Amino acid sequence: MTLIDTHVHLDQEEFSSDQQEVLERAAVAGISHLIAVGIGATSSEACLQLAGRHPQISAAVGIQPNYCAEAVAGDWERIVALASEPHVVAIGETGLDRHWDFSPFAMQQDFFDRHLHLAAETGLPFIVHTRQSDADVLEMLREARRRGPLRGVMHSFTGTESTAAECVELGLYISFAGMATFKKSDDLRAVAQEVPADRILIETDSPYLAPHPHRSRRNEPAYLVHTAECLAITRGVSFEDFCELTTRNAKQLFKV
Protein backbone atom coordinates (compact mmCIF):
# COMPACT_ATOMS: atom_id res chain seq x y z
CA MET A 1 0.00 0.00 0.00
CA THR A 2 1.45 3.35 -1.03
CA LEU A 3 0.05 6.85 -1.31
CA ILE A 4 1.27 10.04 -2.96
CA ASP A 5 0.68 13.35 -1.19
CA THR A 6 0.16 15.61 -4.21
CA HIS A 7 0.24 18.93 -2.32
CA VAL A 8 2.38 19.84 0.69
CA HIS A 9 4.01 23.05 1.91
CA LEU A 10 6.99 21.42 3.58
CA ASP A 11 9.16 24.51 3.15
CA GLN A 12 7.01 26.53 5.54
CA GLU A 13 8.13 27.46 9.01
CA GLU A 14 5.60 25.14 10.66
CA PHE A 15 8.01 22.33 9.68
CA SER A 16 11.30 24.09 10.40
CA SER A 17 11.96 22.26 13.68
CA ASP A 18 10.95 18.69 12.76
CA GLN A 19 10.96 18.32 8.97
CA GLN A 20 12.98 15.09 9.15
CA GLU A 21 10.61 13.48 11.67
CA VAL A 22 7.64 14.54 9.54
CA LEU A 23 9.19 12.81 6.51
CA GLU A 24 9.95 9.69 8.57
CA ARG A 25 6.35 9.48 9.82
CA ALA A 26 5.14 9.94 6.22
CA ALA A 27 7.31 7.02 5.09
CA VAL A 28 6.00 4.82 7.91
CA ALA A 29 2.43 5.75 6.91
CA GLY A 30 3.10 4.54 3.34
CA ILE A 31 3.51 7.91 1.63
CA SER A 32 5.87 6.96 -1.18
CA HIS A 33 6.12 10.38 -2.81
CA LEU A 34 5.31 14.03 -2.07
CA ILE A 35 4.93 17.13 -4.22
CA ALA A 36 6.36 20.17 -2.41
CA VAL A 37 4.43 23.16 -3.74
CA GLY A 38 5.84 26.69 -3.88
CA ILE A 39 3.85 29.85 -3.09
CA GLY A 40 6.45 32.38 -4.33
CA ALA A 41 9.90 32.52 -5.91
CA THR A 42 11.86 31.93 -2.69
CA SER A 43 9.43 29.26 -1.50
CA SER A 44 9.66 27.54 -4.90
CA GLU A 45 13.47 27.50 -4.64
CA ALA A 46 13.15 25.98 -1.17
CA CYS A 47 10.84 23.28 -2.57
CA LEU A 48 13.37 22.50 -5.28
CA GLN A 49 16.14 22.22 -2.68
CA LEU A 50 14.00 19.77 -0.71
CA ALA A 51 13.49 17.75 -3.87
CA GLY A 52 17.25 17.72 -4.43
CA ARG A 53 17.87 16.35 -0.93
CA HIS A 54 15.09 13.73 -0.82
CA PRO A 55 14.40 11.24 -3.62
CA GLN A 56 10.75 10.92 -2.53
CA ILE A 57 10.08 14.65 -3.05
CA SER A 58 9.36 16.53 -6.29
CA ALA A 59 8.71 20.25 -6.61
CA ALA A 60 6.06 22.55 -8.06
CA VAL A 61 7.05 26.16 -8.74
CA GLY A 62 4.79 29.18 -8.86
CA ILE A 63 3.35 32.25 -7.17
CA GLN A 64 0.18 31.56 -5.19
CA PRO A 65 -2.60 34.13 -5.88
CA ASN A 66 -2.49 35.60 -2.37
CA TYR A 67 1.25 36.26 -2.75
CA CYS A 68 1.17 37.97 -6.18
CA ALA A 69 1.25 41.43 -4.59
CA GLU A 70 4.40 40.48 -2.66
CA ALA A 71 6.24 39.40 -5.80
CA VAL A 72 9.05 41.80 -6.70
CA ALA A 73 10.70 42.51 -10.05
CA GLY A 74 12.49 39.40 -11.23
CA ASP A 75 10.41 36.91 -9.21
CA TRP A 76 8.40 35.75 -12.21
CA GLU A 77 11.65 35.28 -14.19
CA ARG A 78 12.92 33.13 -11.30
CA ILE A 79 9.82 30.92 -11.60
CA VAL A 80 10.33 30.61 -15.37
CA ALA A 81 13.98 29.61 -14.83
CA LEU A 82 13.07 27.10 -12.09
CA ALA A 83 10.46 25.47 -14.34
CA SER A 84 13.15 23.75 -16.40
CA GLU A 85 14.96 22.24 -13.38
CA PRO A 86 14.91 18.41 -13.38
CA HIS A 87 13.03 17.88 -10.07
CA VAL A 88 10.23 20.28 -11.02
CA VAL A 89 7.10 18.35 -12.01
CA ALA A 90 4.41 21.06 -12.02
CA ILE A 91 3.66 24.78 -12.31
CA GLY A 92 1.89 26.28 -9.31
CA GLU A 93 0.30 26.82 -7.18
CA THR A 94 -1.63 29.40 -9.15
CA GLY A 95 -5.28 30.41 -9.46
CA LEU A 96 -7.66 33.01 -8.05
CA ASP A 97 -8.78 33.91 -4.52
CA ARG A 98 -11.52 36.37 -3.60
CA HIS A 99 -11.62 35.32 0.05
CA TRP A 100 -8.44 37.06 1.14
CA ASP A 101 -7.94 40.60 -0.07
CA PHE A 102 -4.16 40.27 -0.31
CA SER A 103 -3.61 40.78 -4.07
CA PRO A 104 -5.71 42.84 -6.51
CA PHE A 105 -7.91 40.48 -8.53
CA ALA A 106 -6.67 41.75 -11.92
CA MET A 107 -3.12 41.03 -10.77
CA GLN A 108 -4.14 37.49 -9.75
CA GLN A 109 -5.69 36.98 -13.20
CA ASP A 110 -2.52 38.22 -14.89
CA PHE A 111 -0.37 35.78 -12.86
CA PHE A 112 -2.80 32.89 -13.39
CA ASP A 113 -2.60 33.53 -17.13
CA ARG A 114 1.22 33.54 -17.03
CA HIS A 115 1.25 30.21 -15.15
CA LEU A 116 -1.16 28.63 -17.66
CA HIS A 117 1.05 29.76 -20.56
CA LEU A 118 4.20 28.56 -18.79
CA ALA A 119 2.61 25.15 -18.20
CA ALA A 120 1.72 24.90 -21.89
CA GLU A 121 5.23 25.97 -22.94
CA THR A 122 7.03 23.56 -20.60
CA GLY A 123 4.58 20.69 -21.01
CA LEU A 124 4.22 20.51 -17.21
CA PRO A 125 0.86 20.17 -15.47
CA PHE A 126 -0.46 23.14 -13.45
CA ILE A 127 -1.91 23.27 -9.93
CA VAL A 128 -4.98 25.48 -9.40
CA HIS A 129 -6.04 27.11 -6.14
CA THR A 130 -9.53 28.62 -6.17
CA ARG A 131 -11.42 30.26 -3.36
CA GLN A 132 -14.75 31.99 -4.01
CA SER A 133 -13.62 32.36 -7.63
CA ASP A 134 -14.84 29.20 -9.38
CA ALA A 135 -16.65 31.04 -12.20
CA ASP A 136 -13.61 33.23 -12.93
CA VAL A 137 -11.26 30.23 -12.82
CA LEU A 138 -13.49 28.27 -15.19
CA GLU A 139 -13.59 31.19 -17.61
CA MET A 140 -9.79 31.33 -17.76
CA LEU A 141 -9.51 27.55 -18.05
CA ARG A 142 -11.97 27.53 -20.96
CA GLU A 143 -9.89 30.21 -22.66
CA ALA A 144 -6.70 28.19 -22.07
CA ARG A 145 -8.43 25.07 -23.42
CA ARG A 146 -9.12 26.90 -26.67
CA ARG A 147 -5.35 27.30 -27.05
CA GLY A 148 -4.70 23.59 -26.55
CA PRO A 149 -5.22 20.50 -24.36
CA LEU A 150 -5.00 21.08 -20.59
CA ARG A 151 -3.10 19.04 -17.98
CA GLY A 152 -3.64 20.13 -14.42
CA VAL A 153 -5.34 19.67 -11.09
CA MET A 154 -7.92 21.57 -9.07
CA HIS A 155 -6.21 21.31 -5.68
CA SER A 156 -8.03 21.00 -2.34
CA PHE A 157 -11.30 21.03 -4.23
CA THR A 158 -14.34 22.40 -2.39
CA GLY A 159 -16.57 23.41 -5.31
CA THR A 160 -19.80 22.03 -6.69
CA GLU A 161 -20.43 18.87 -8.68
CA SER A 162 -21.02 20.89 -11.87
CA THR A 163 -17.71 22.76 -11.45
CA ALA A 164 -15.92 19.45 -10.91
CA ALA A 165 -17.63 17.96 -13.96
CA GLU A 166 -16.61 20.87 -16.18
CA CYS A 167 -13.02 20.73 -14.90
CA VAL A 168 -12.90 17.02 -15.73
CA GLU A 169 -14.36 17.80 -19.15
CA LEU A 170 -11.59 20.40 -19.67
CA GLY A 171 -9.01 17.70 -18.93
CA LEU A 172 -8.22 18.36 -15.27
CA TYR A 173 -7.88 16.14 -12.22
CA ILE A 174 -9.77 16.87 -8.99
CA SER A 175 -7.84 16.64 -5.72
CA PHE A 176 -9.43 16.33 -2.28
CA ALA A 177 -7.83 17.33 1.00
CA GLY A 178 -8.67 16.96 4.70
CA MET A 179 -11.86 18.97 4.51
CA ALA A 180 -13.51 16.00 2.79
CA THR A 181 -13.29 14.10 6.10
CA PHE A 182 -15.09 16.72 8.21
CA LYS A 183 -18.44 15.72 9.64
CA LYS A 184 -20.32 18.51 7.88
CA SER A 185 -18.74 17.88 4.45
CA ASP A 186 -21.50 15.63 3.04
CA ASP A 187 -21.83 17.83 -0.06
CA LEU A 188 -18.10 17.63 -0.75
CA ARG A 189 -18.11 13.84 -0.29
CA ALA A 190 -21.03 13.66 -2.75
CA VAL A 191 -18.81 15.49 -5.27
CA ALA A 192 -15.91 13.12 -4.53
CA GLN A 193 -18.20 10.18 -5.18
CA GLU A 194 -18.92 11.39 -8.72
CA VAL A 195 -15.38 12.20 -9.93
CA PRO A 196 -14.32 9.64 -12.56
CA ALA A 197 -11.93 7.02 -11.18
CA ASP A 198 -9.12 8.08 -13.50
CA ARG A 199 -9.28 11.75 -12.42
CA ILE A 200 -9.34 11.71 -8.61
CA LEU A 201 -6.33 12.70 -6.50
CA ILE A 202 -5.73 13.25 -2.80
CA GLU A 203 -3.45 15.58 -0.86
CA THR A 204 -2.95 16.95 2.64
CA ASP A 205 -2.15 20.60 1.80
CA SER A 206 0.01 20.40 4.95
CA PRO A 207 0.31 22.30 7.26
CA TYR A 208 -3.29 23.44 6.69
CA LEU A 209 -6.68 21.86 7.44
CA ALA A 210 -5.75 18.53 8.98
CA PRO A 211 -8.25 15.70 8.37
CA HIS A 212 -10.45 14.21 11.06
CA PRO A 213 -9.39 12.96 13.70
CA HIS A 214 -6.48 15.43 13.73
CA ARG A 215 -8.62 18.44 12.89
CA SER A 216 -7.31 21.83 14.09
CA ARG A 217 -3.83 20.42 14.68
CA ARG A 218 -0.92 21.09 12.34
CA ASN A 219 -1.45 18.89 9.30
CA GLU A 220 1.33 16.61 8.00
CA PRO A 221 1.67 14.14 5.11
CA ALA A 222 1.24 11.02 7.31
CA TYR A 223 -2.38 12.09 7.89
CA LEU A 224 -3.17 11.48 4.21
CA VAL A 225 -4.31 7.97 5.15
CA HIS A 226 -7.37 9.43 6.92
CA THR A 227 -8.53 11.23 3.78
CA ALA A 228 -7.88 8.07 1.76
CA GLU A 229 -9.87 5.92 4.23
CA CYS A 230 -12.78 8.34 4.24
CA LEU A 231 -13.00 8.68 0.46
CA ALA A 232 -12.60 4.91 -0.08
CA ILE A 233 -15.73 4.44 2.06
CA THR A 234 -17.50 7.29 0.23
CA ARG A 235 -16.79 5.68 -3.13
CA GLY A 236 -17.53 2.15 -1.96
CA VAL A 237 -14.11 0.74 -2.78
CA SER A 238 -11.49 -0.90 -0.58
CA PHE A 239 -8.81 1.24 1.04
CA GLU A 240 -6.16 -0.69 -0.91
CA ASP A 241 -7.90 -0.14 -4.23
CA PHE A 242 -8.39 3.55 -3.53
CA CYS A 243 -4.70 3.98 -2.63
CA GLU A 244 -3.66 2.15 -5.79
CA LEU A 245 -6.02 4.21 -7.92
CA THR A 246 -4.98 7.62 -6.62
CA THR A 247 -1.28 6.69 -6.72
CA ARG A 248 -1.65 5.63 -10.35
CA ASN A 249 -3.44 8.92 -11.16
CA ALA A 250 -0.75 11.00 -9.43
CA LYS A 251 1.98 9.19 -11.38
CA GLN A 252 0.04 9.73 -14.58
CA LEU A 253 -0.32 13.49 -14.02
CA PHE A 254 3.03 14.38 -12.46
CA LYS A 255 5.17 11.66 -14.11
CA VAL A 256 6.79 10.85 -10.75
Ligand SMILES: [Zn+2]
Ligand atom coordinates in the same frame (compact mmCIF):
# COMPACT_ATOMS: atom_id res chain seq x y z
ZN1 LIG B 1 -1.30 24.98 -1.28
